[in-house]
Amino acid sequence: MRSPHTINGRLFAGIELNGETASELRLYALAAATVDVPVIAVTGDSTVCAEAEKLIPGVMTVHTLSGHGPSVRSIAPSSSVQLIEEAVCRAVASDRPLPLALPDHFKLNVEFRHGAEAYARSFYPGAKLISDTEVELESDDYLAILTFLRFASKYS
Structure with missing residues (x-):
């Protein structure tokens, strides 16, 4: 799992959403889609x-x-x-592209560069530590995914 410099390259080694590398473009295009933009x-x-x-x-x-x-x-x-x-x-x-289709369910995997960072974020409600450096969060609500990413990136 590698997503160069997504959100915070010093903190995150990689971010995946539903099994695909999650770049900032993908993350924010999905955020825009939540309000049909x-x-x-x-x-x-x-x-x-x-x-x-x-x-x-x-x-x-x-x-x-x-x-x-x-x-x-x-x-x-x-x-x-x-x-x-x-x-x-x-x-x-011109004719505008359609907003991205939002999946019904989201599975976020965040790989941290340091195990201590992953461990600290694993206490977020619903998050699970799945390896020394990886935290997983599942939700049907994309805003919950964005909230976790904001929480995880802010407290470093």
Whole structure:
């Protein structure tokens, strides 16, 4: 289970939701879906844009940078702003993608970088410590999943 830098890369080694790697894009697109809001545009690195195009058919994307080892190559800020404005204008004017479909049940697995962090979070109501570094939470309510992630990331 690996999800680079999702929410807090120093704390979390990986986050899975229903058996799939849970990136910030996926987590927040599902949050938007809870109030029937579609994601119409995504900007950022080439990885998040590729994920958005796969996850959300019809989403507008703007690749503003790409990662190369510990560094990035990005386009000029003025070019980024112009490309983002154009993409968002096109997204607002076109047919909008549908919000992500919300599963009926959620199983969240969070792998922490340190066992002590996992142990401390395992006392959250409904959470279970399933290994030295992994905590699991199941719920039919996506807001419960988001609440746990907020709790787990805030108290580090």
